[in-house]
Amino acid sequence: MVDKRRIFRVGLTLIAAAATGHIMQSGGAFAARTDFFPPDAKRVQTDQSHFDIVAALPTPPVDVVGPEKLVTPVPRVEGRIVAAVSFQIEDGSLTDAPTPSFLASSCEATLAATSSAGAMVDVTLTAPCNPNERILVKHAGLEFSDITGQDGAYFVSVPAMNNYDAISVTFANGNSVKARPVAPSLERYERVAISWQGGGIMHIHALEFGAQFGDLGHVWAGFPGTFDPVGPLNGGFLTSLGNPDVVGPILAEVYSFPAGRSHEDGAVRLSVEAEVTDTTCGKEIFGQTHQMSGGGVVNSTQIELTIPACDNIGGFLVLKNLLQDLKIARN
Amino acid sequence: MISIRTAFAAVLFHLILAASASAQDVTLTSRDGSVEIAGTLLGYDGEFYRVDSDYGVLTVDGTGVLCAGPGCPDLAAFVANIAVSGAGTIANQLMPSLLEAFARHQGYTAQRLVTSDAEFSYVLNESDTGRTAARFTIRVTTSDEGFADLLSDEADIAMSLREVLPEEVTRGIEAGLGRLSSPAQNRVVALDALVPVVSPRNSVLEISPEELSQVFSGEISNWQELGGIDAPIVLHAPDQKSSILNVFLETIVLPAGRHLSANVQRHRTNSELVDAVARDPFAVGLSTLSGPGNARALTLTGGCGFRSGAVPEALKSEDYPLTAPLFLYLKGRRLPAVGREFMRFTQSPAAQIAVLRAGFVDQGIARTPVRRQGERLANAIRNAGPEIGLTELKRLVAALDGSRRLSVTFRFDDGASTLDAQSRSNVILLARALETGTIGANELTFVGFSDGLGAAGANKRLSRQRAASVRQAVLQEATTADLGRTSLTVDGFGEAMPMACDDTEWGRQVNRRVEIWSR
Numbered sequence: 001m002v003d004k005r006r007i008f009r010v011g012l013t014l015i016a017a018a019a020t021g022h023i024m025q026s027g028g029a030f031a032a033r034t035d036f037f038p039p040d041a042k043r044v045q046t047d048q049s050h051f052d053i054v055a056a057l058p059t060p061p062v063d064v065v066g067p068e069k070l071v072t073p074v075p076r077v078e079g080r081i082v083a084a085v086s087f088q089i090e091d092g093s094l095t096d097a098p099t100p101s102f103l104a105s106s107c108e109a110t111l112a113a114t115s116s117a118g119a120m121v122d123v124t125l126t127a128p129c130n131p132n133e134r135i136l137v138k139h140a141g142l143e144f145s146d147i148t149g150q151d152g153a154y155f156v157s158v159p160a161m162n163n164y165d166a167i168s169v170t171f172a173n174g175n176s177v178k179a180r181p182v183a184p185s186l187e188r189y190e191r192v193a194i195s196w197q198g199g200g201i202m203h204i205h206a207l208e209f210g211a212q213f214g215d216l217g218h219v220w221a222g223f224p225g226t227f228d229p230v231g232p233l234n235g236g237f238l239t240s241l242g243n244p245d246v247v248g249p250i251l252a253e254v255y256s257f258p259a260g261r262s263h264e265d266g267a268v269r270l271s272v273e274a275e276v277t278d279t280t281c282g283k284e285i286f287g288q289t290h291q292m293s294g295g296g297v298v299n300s301t302q303i304e305l306t307i308p309a310c311d312n313i314g315g316f317l318v319l320k321n322l323l324q325d326l327k328i329a330r331n
Numbered sequence: 332m333i334s335i336r337t338a339f340a341a342v343l344f345h346l347i348l349a350a351s352a353s354a355q356d357v358t359l360t361s362r363d364g365s366v367e368i369a370g371t372l373l374g375y376d377g378e379f380y381r382v383d384s385d386y387g388v389l390t391v392d393g394t395g396v397l398c399a400g401p402g403c404p405d406l407a408a409f410v411a412n413i414a415v416s417g418a419g420t421i422a423n424q425l426m427p428s429l430l431e432a433f434a435r436h437q438g439y440t441a442q443r444l445v446t447s448d449a450e451f452s453y454v455l456n457e458s459d460t461g462r463t464a465a466r467f468t469i470r471v472t473t474s475d476e477g478f479a480d481l482l483s484d485e486a487d488i489a490m491s492l493r494e495v496l497p498e499e500v501t502r503g504i505e506a507g508l509g510r511l512s513s514p515a516q517n518r519v520v521a522l523d524a525l526v527p528v529v530s531p532r533n534s535v536l537e538i539s540p541e542e543l544s545q546v547f548s549g550e551i552s553n554w555q556e557l558g559g560i561d562a563p564i565v566l567h568a569p570d571q572k573s574s575i576l577n578v579f580l581e582t583i584v585l586p587a588g589r590h591l592s593a594n595v596q597r598h599r600t601n602s603e604l605v606d607a608v609a610r611d612p613f614a615v616g617l618s619t620l621s622g623p624g625n626a627r628a629l630t631l632t633g634g635c636g637f638r639s640g641a642v643p644e645a646l647k648s649e650d651y652p653l654t655a656p657l658f659l660y661l662k663g664r665r666l667p668a669v670g671r672e673f674m675r676f677t678q679s680p681a682a683q684i685a686v687l688r689a690g691f692v693d694q695g696i697a698r699t700p701v702r703r704q705g706e707r708l709a710n711a712i713r714n715a716g717p718e719i720g721l722t723e724l725k726r727l728v729a730a731l732d733g734s735r736r737l738s739v740t741f742r743f744d745d746g747a748s749t750l751d752a753q754s755r756s757n758v759i760l761l762a763r764a765l766e767t768g769t770i771g772a773n774e775l776t777f778v779g780f781s782d783g784l785g786a787a788g789a790n791k792r793l794s795r796q797r798a799a800s801v802r803q804a805v806l807q808e809a810t811t812a813d814l815g816r817t818s819l820t821v822d823g824f825g826e827a828m829p830m831a832c833d834d835t836e837w838g839r840q841v842n843r844r845v846e847i848w849s850r
Contacts, residue, residue, distance in 0.1 A: 209625055210606045210609045210610055210624075264531075265531070265625075265627070267605075267622075267625050269602055269606075299431070299688075301427070301442075301443050302442040303444070303445060304443070305444075305445045305446075306446045317447070318448070320448055320602075321448055321471070324689075325602070325622075325624070327690070
């Protein structure tokens with residue numbers, strides 16, 4: 001079904017273009033010339049000035065897309081060779097479903113972001129040519145890895161860290177799609193997050209207003225709390241992100257507290273517990289912490305945790321001072 | 332006998348020296364070859380060699396010499412290792428904020444390495460090359476252990492919630508680490524305060540320091556005596572090593588001839604203490620402004636109608652009697668360049684933002700206009716004794732009119748005319764502000780006040796003398812200040828405008844002060 005020769009030829013064209021230095025050194029210049037590029041695209045192009053353009057061509061799933069649809073638009077304008085790459089980029093400010101185009105039924109990947117309760121952003125990825133693929137979701141320094149479904153679709157609800165850093169999904173080949181976060185209620189939230197590589201087991205524990213372990217005000221992955229936008233305030237909630245089963249997992253946990261609705265003055269004590277397992281013992285875990293307050297001011301810190309030695313398997317590394325406690329003022 | 336022992340010691344000394352010299356010796360040669368120094372390398376800070384040579388311990392500028400021998404450091408791969416040890420409040424709350432702000436300010440990327448709650452480090456890499464420039468290792472201990480680590484050469488910087496003790500100064504001198512009490516070897520990096528806390532369900536709102544001292548010594552044991560309900564008071568305090576507890580005891584309890592009650596529940600951390608107090612409506616605890624958490628702070632009343640909340644202005648001016656500065660202490664030895672830059676950074680405006688973000692009070696100079704001093708003036712009139720006449724009060728009002736009070740205030744250790752730690756830091760702050768012209772005033776008046784003991788005339792003279800000596804200290808520090816732009820004058824009003832009652836030692840100490848008024 002697939003016209004391998006034609007794809008091969010396009011690949012050659014791209015390589016030739018690359019060899020003459022047209023694409024490789026001036027993605028930005030191309031982006032400037034092709035007016036359908038969203039502003040963010042420039043940055044993406046420049047970032048990837050060293051990637052392998054042939055590899056960037058997705059492999060179309062045989063049953064879904066005819067080869068013509070992939071290839072025809074490409075050679076029309078020389079400058080639009082880059083368009084073979086740019087299909088990966090979608091301006092997420094379009095929060096409604098992306099406008100269907102003749103590319104839509106092909107390998108175009110799109111990302112849509114809509115706001116949802118709790119200053120969360122519902123992110124929908126449509127990537128028909130990337131089924132069962134490892135993806136990396138990033139937003140304002142927060143990142144986690146997951147896997148697309150059999151149809152290349154993926155849905156996740158991401159806690160917004162601010163309203164200006166794009167939410168991006170990066171595929172295995174390094175290409176990415178982006179969407180702008182929309183979280184109008186962000187300034188009423190305090191948020192802390194931790195993300196880490198290597199798949200170890202790590203949890204944020206939040207003790208709200210003097211609660212002790214096991215109390216109602218003890219929020220963690222085992223008791224993540226709920227968010228009820230209209231009901232009485234019942235504390236913060238925890239979001240677990242990422243899939244531990246993908247290769248090279250990057251996982252994240254985010255604790256959110258709706259400080260703007262608090263009826264109490266007080267503190268939320270935050271600690272991080274890392275489990276000592278047979279795969280993590282004695283090793284370093286790399287990650288990041290993020291503290292967000294004031295409607296999107298994020299303070300991020302690169303961290304490297306040394307997990308205790310392997311004679312402590314089953315135990316926990318308890319860190320009470322890795323995250324700053326939240327101070328909540330009554331509203 | 333004595334001579335034999337000396338000879339033996341000398342031989343032993345040479346043996347040790349020979350052994351270490353052969354293990355790690357260097358020869359530093361000046362670039363023109365005219366000077367050569369051989370010896371044992373004691374350290375290299377990225378700029379200077381410290382060599383134990385035949386001439387004693389020498390510090391040699393690395394740019395002027397070439398190093399040869401097995402002991403020479405790898406100059407390209409030099410990483411400044413800076414060990415910091417001391418109080419948990421500073422280690423956990425302030426240092427991460429300061430170090431991250433410092434890294435951003437200097438163009439480093441920072442990575443926090445964590446092994447446990449007892450120790451962590453920050454690695455600073457140059458953003459462009461990725462080269463590691465410095466590693467700050469922070470041990471979370473106590474003020475006492477911070478000083479011990481500094482004195483045993485295991486730390487380069489000690490974090491402390493109290494001033495250095497005289498015996499620690501002595502040990503420092505003996506160990507060749509300089510005089511820890513000298514201004515060059517310590518910095519106030521932020522301000523905190525001791526705050527009495529109660530449960531949010533407790534109905535009592537205010538307490539005087541005198542009452543607080545009676546409560547914690549057990550003389551007052553029922554809330555009824557403080558205007559609350561009939562219930563016994565449950566005492567909560569930090570554990571014995573706490574510097575904050577010592578500040579409380581030394582400022583309020585011991586001078587009144589009292590002692591801390593034995594019936595006190597102790598807590599290892601401030602969070603535990605505050606949360607325990609928050610759960611018990613009959614509890615009172617000694618906490619800090621930086622971490623009141625789930626409990627509620629009590630306002631301190633000074634008696635005689637005075638009232639002092641632990642608000643930033645009151646901490647900066649030490650009008651709040653239980654202000655507790657946060658210190659960093661250094662050895663009398665050069666830190667590596669990055670370490671010196673960090674210490675300089677702690678005194679900069681950029682650092683004050685990090686201080687605020689970490690929940691402490693910064694040292695930025697604030698200005699209070701005279702219209703907000705109405706309560707002080709009312710107190711002055713209310714408390715004016717027979718010795719303060721209407722003329723003097725009119726003179727005070729005329730001087731206040733149109734001027735602003737700077738938050739830098741100078742206070743003295745009990746009775747003496749030596750400035751307390753925060754005031755010594757204020758001398759430097761004010762001097763720097765004069766040098767950089769950030770004050771923007773035509774005239775600064777150093778206004779002295781005294782306590783009410785003794786004759787009014789003598790007090791007025793004494794307060795004026797103190798003001799003059801503070802002015803002198805600031806002038807000595809502000810060597811490059813343009814005094815043509817800002818003139819520095821002196822005045823004294825003796826006991827005319829008290830800030831607290833004179834019937835306690837801490838009250839008198841609050842009253843003995845030199846304020847700065849600007850026009």
